């Protein structure tokens with residue numbers, strides 16, 4: 001609950017125009033990374049180890065650091081959730097990268113299923129809805145379309161640029177410091193400071 005309150009507070013502080021909804025949505029559904037909310041929603045990394053015939057799990061790196069004897073394994077969600085790396089977490093004396101391994105035994109297989117489906121797909125990604133919202137918002141932020149403007153796009157690349165001059169304006173199109181004619185190349189022409 002405190003998490004939602006923080007997100008709404010931050011959203012209000014951003015003081016965006018109504019059509020800049022992408023920033024708001026990203027603040028609401030983005031993954032929390034060190035106090036910011038801009039991350040792609042994906043499962044949290046989970047460490048686990050075998051102890052007294054059972055599997056002990058944690059999401060807290062402090063637990064790992066407190067007893068790092070090279071026996072911790074990890075389910076590590078990387079590349080914005082497009083890759084999952086499974087392996088042994090490096091011992092402090094090792095070279096610092098995960099040494100990849102398989103899922104050893106039925107207990108680890110069940111644990112992976114629970115982490116991937118329940119912690120990941122259901123809780124962290126809302127069965128895909130959260131990532132869908134996030135990427136919709138990200139696209140909107142990147143494209144920066146301003147309503148009731150020309151919105152023309154340069155023919156030479158930069159398909160996410162949209163002219164922000166009024167509709168049916170005369171002369172070149174403009175996106176921030178760049179201009180272009182209807183069938184011309186993009187030129188750098190800074191907006192003069194008023």
Ligand SMILES: [Zn+2]
Pocket residue numbers: 150151152163164165169172173174
């Ligand atoms: Zn234009």
